[in-house]
Amino acid sequence: MDINICKSSNNQGAKWTKDGLTRQHAYCTFNLTEKMNKGAWRMTINTNIPTENIKLWVMKVVEHSADGKTYQLKSKYEYWPQTIDVQFRLTYEKGDVPLDGSCSSNVEPIEEIAILSSTNIIERHEWEKDGKKYMNGKCVLPIAERLDDFYIAITLDQDTSGIKVGTTFSEDSNGRWYILKNKWTTHPPELQFNFIITFDSDTMPNGNCAILTGGNPEPPSTQSPPPAPTIPSTETTTANMVVVNSYQDNGKMKMQATCDLPIDMPLESFYILLFFTEDTSDLEIWVGKEEQADPDGRWYLVKNNHNANLPSISFPFHVRYSGSQEPSGICKLYSEDLEPIILKPTTPTTSTEPQTTTTLPSTTTQQRSSPITITTRPPTRPTTATQPPTVITTRPPTSTTTTTQQQTSQQTTASTTPAAATTTTTPEATTTKQSVATKYDYPKVLELSILFYEAQRSGKLPSNNRIPFRGDSALGDKGFSGEDLTGGWYDAGDGVKFNLPMASATTILSWGLSQWQDAYEAAGQLELMYDSIKWPLDYLQKCWIESKNLYYCQVADGNKDHAFWGRPEDMTYTRDAFAVSTSKPGSDVAGETVSAFASASIAFAIKDPAYSAELLSKAKTLYTFAKTYRGKYSDSVPEANPFYTSYSGYEDELCLSAAMLYKATKEQKYLNDAEGFATTNAGWAFSWDEKIVACQLLIFQETGDLKYKTPVINFMKDFMSGSVKNTNCGLAFRLKWGSNRYAANAAFIALMAADTPGFSQAEEYKTWAMSQIHYMLGDNNYKMSYQIGYGNNYPRKPHHRASSCPDMPAPCNNAQQYSPSDNPQILYGALVGGPDENDFYEDKRDDYIKNEVAVDYNAGFQSAAAGLLHFAIEETLPQAPPSKC
Structure with a gap:
């Protein structure tokens, strides 16, 4: 060979x-x-x-x-x-x-066989005849060129008893796989074929199909992989890689991940062996030295350069990858010296996504160091009746808020809340009564989302707290000199206060409120919305110690906090504070907080002029600090890593903060600064880390300068029909970690652009934004809402500590984390992370990629819903696009 x-x-x-x-x-x-x-x-x-x-x-x-x-x-x-x-x-x-x-x-x-393409089985339909169960299935496989000689491998997640389709080349005795030989030549762009599977189980089989070319394919192996070669060392432990984030670096994708390897004794000399399921390159490490590496980046051998102390070795790293999703993998710890080795890694089994994996040992493509795996994800597909259009009636809310947990009727007001008890609210002044028909109930979305933010509150809760399972917590949060740092929002399903995503969420919510206040008035949520954003704003003001040029950017160590599963009210670990200063700069986190203060000062300008002026004053002094002492906060505060590392740098945050200050003050110096920090390149995303598209849009809103309009148009092109992949059911899929968040944030930008004079595609932007928010509310393959509490079919097991705990005084610990039962508390309003690129989602608490919630996940989603409601009230909302599933 x-x-x-x-x-x-x-x-x-x-x-x-x-x-x-x-x-x-x-x-x-x-x-x-x-x-x-x-x-x-x-x-x-x-x-x-x-x-x-x-x-x-x-x-x-x-x-x-x-x-x-x-x-x-x-x-x-x-x-x-x-x-x-x-x-x-x-x-x-x-x-x-x-x-x-x-x-x-x-x-x-080995005779190499190429897998040209693979796809999940679709259009599954179950039926019975003569006492036997049958399933219709279909696969649509993309092809780039004419194929004369090929095979099709169908791999299933359960035993079956037969297949009806053309000629079967070979099959598994248990019906777990079938290999078919083609009869006819196939031409681009795709191969479609249907088949019928006979099965006996209570649930339909699921799986996928692949086109194979070259040689005679051997059957897929569903057996356990053989043991690896003998290694002259002592393996002490193995851990799954945990992907923390993905980002773009010089046009290529990188992921940040970590392995936590428990040890029972201090180690002076050891190796860590990393295995990946896909090709990688450019491994970056800080706690060791790379000794050997697979040319394809399927494995790396790292030698330590520091002693390891109890209880575990934390091993963070960054690595490049080329696929649309991050590779999974494992880390192995060896406590004795290793000879140089090359291992044949088997596909690691990780805990992040449950899946059925079958291995094709002989179907490897060129330059691969491990077998190709065909992964099938058998979703449970709950369905509900099609949701009728919602008629939104704007009228003064009652002073008493009544609890409901069902889908809203066609004639609705948003003054009902799904809290556990009757709650008194302040009546709001609305004057007109107006009805508009929409497919989904946008006032309900706003109402529920505000409830979620109330569930995230830290500190001493007000007497009108509407979340029955939440109480006072983290009352001892203090700065270096005893400064009061209580309050704010917990970041996600944990108990850390990360100011960068918290401030980012506050910016988006405040901006949406000032732009579309009429939506909150129509929903009967205006006073509650002001109260909602004031909670983090009060905390963020405490964090800025102007007299010391010190800004507290985080409270609690993420590693300590994530080792604890329980109620925020029961936290006992030491909650340290972390800050940026003149010697340890953090222009990004400080700049984003400036944006939050400035945007909120606009929102509060009429409601509370004194509070608005206070926010604007803080914004100006903090901006001077952020601009003068420049640097990335995650370089100055190691504890921010790997949770919220600032990958995009700090210029985008300084750009947005200067632009928002100009919007609030109309002082030319801030516009000059904003244009100095701005670029004319299209943003990769809009998120807690990437702000450039928001800055460009804001500058165009304020100046009409066309050079800032073009990158916004290009950003929307990327998300609507460009480089951003869309799932089969229509979700713009930027990354798997919080996939709903990226689509919702882009929808917010689309609606903000549509509400800005000068964008000729305003109607298309509205329709596209509607399609994204509607996907999250029910226009998806599961006919479910990704917002908890909306309708009757929504996630019941979010990755969220507080809502996973039973009523006190019952204990809450890791048993709740891994319990298969629904969360005892309903986390009303939270938007869960979302599906993968194949529209697959599973309601599983320990899947923090798809099922965690976070304050930055809801922000763009809520503000986009406000934008849609605004256009509905103005009677300029286009007809709802049809669901693609």
């Missing part, structure tokens, strides 16, 4: 030249069908040009020719049956002839 040369374009460091000598990584792939004892596996490498030496890991050199064109090898370790890449590095004199060669062995080389 030919040598596979690792290409530099795909493998960082696959080839390099030093001191006139070229070093080239290469590999040959073999299929071990039986156990091979140490030394029993023999191999020969022949090259077309002389080489100086060879470096190997799996094999060792027995003899070689004088010119280095032939190497005789034998295995260093014992190996079990598996598919394995024999990787090596050849050193040779730089010349005009490219390196080439071949491998031969006493074991069978």
Whole structure:
């Protein structure tokens, strides 16, 4: 078989030249069908040009020719049956002839089979005949070119008893997989085929299909993978990688992740071995040194450079990846010295997404270090009746708020709340009575979302607290000199107060309120909304110690907090405060807080002029601090990592803060600053970290300068029909972590642009924004609401400590975290993270990617709902787009 040369374009460091000598990584792939004892596996490498030496890991050199064109090898370790890449590095004199060669062995080389495309089974339908159960299924597989000779592999998540479709090439005795051979030539752009599965279980099978080309495919293996090669060391523990965030760096995707490896004794010398399920590159680490790496980035071996102390080793890292989703993986800790090794990693099983995985050992594509896995996600598809249009009536709310938990009727007001008891509210002054028909109940969305923010409150709660399972908490939060830091919002399902996402959410909510106050008036929520945003604003003001040029940006260590599962009222761990200063700058977190103060000063200008002036004064002095002492807060405050690392830098926050100050003051110096910090590139997203599109839109609103309008248009093009993938059911899918959040924030930008004179596509922006918010409310494949409490079909198990706890005095601990039961408390109004790129979602508490909630998740969603209600009131809201599912 030919040598596979690792290409530099795909493998960082696959080839390099030093001191006139070229070093080239290469590999040959073999299929071990039986156990091979140490030394029993023999191999020969022949090259077309002389080489100086060879470096190997799996094999060792027995003899070689004088010119280095032939190497005789034998295995260093014992190996079990598996598919394995024999990787090596050849050193040779730089010349005009490219390196080439071949491998031969006493074991069978693997014939490579390519998976051209794969997709989930769709349009599943169950029926019975003559006492047997049948399921209709369909697969639509994209193809780029004509296919004359190929196979189709259908992989299922349960036993079946037969398939009806054309000719079956081979099948599993238990009906877990079927391989089909094509009869006809297929042409682009896609291959569609239908089939019928016979099954016996209570639930329909689910799975996926893949197009295979080249060779004769072997059946998928559903057996446990064979043991890995013998390793001359002591493995002490294994941990799943936890993905913290993903971001774009120089046009390529990177992910931030961490492994937490528990230890029972201090370690002076150890290794950590990282395995990934997909190709990666450019590993960045801070707690060790990379000793070895797979050319494809499927694994890395890291040697420690610091001692490890009890109770665990925290191992954060960043790594590049090329797919649309972050690779999963595992970390293994070894407590003794390792010889250089190359392992054949099996696909790690992670706890972040439950899934059924079957492995195709012989269907690997070129330059792969582990088997291709076909993943099937069998969703439970709850359905509800189609929701009727909602008629929104604007009228003065009653002074008493009545509890309801059902779907609202067509004639609604938003003065009803789903709290557990009757609650007295302050009547609001509305004068006109006006009805508009909308597909979904936007006032209810606003009402519920405000309730969620009340559930996130920290500190001493007011006497009119409407959340029955919440009480006073974190009353001891203090600064370095005893400053009062109580109040604010807990970030997500935890007990940390992270000021960057908190301030970002406050900015978006305040901006939405000042732009679309009529929506909150119509919903009967205006006073409650003012009260809602005042809670974080009061806390954020406490954090700015102007006399010391000190800004507290975080309360509580995320690592300590996340080790605790229980009520905020029961927290006993030490809650440290963290700050930025003149010597430890944090322009991003300080700048975002300026934006919150400035936008809220506009919102409160008529409601409470004194409070508005107080906020604006704080905004000005904090802006001076943020602009003068520049730096990323996550560089100054390590405890912010890896939770809210500032990847986009601080210029975008300074841009938005200056633009918002100009909007509030009309002082030219702030506009000059904003334009100085602005760029004319389209933003990648709008989130707690990326603010540039908001700054561009705000500058255009205030000045009409077209150079800031263009990047907003391009941002919307990307989300509506460009680089941002859309799921089959229509959600703009930027990233899997909080997928609803990214789509909702983009919808907010779309509506803000639509409400700004000068955008010719205003109607398209409204329609698109409606499609995103409607997806989250029910226009999805599950016909469910991703906002808890809206309608009757919504998530019941959010990743949220407080709502997972039973009523006091019952204990609350890790048993609640992993309980299969619904949360005892309904977390009304929270928007859960959302589905993956295939519209798959599972209501599972320990899935913090899809099912956690956060203050920044709700902000764009709530403000977008306010924008839609505003246009409905103005009678300029287009007809609701049809659901795609």
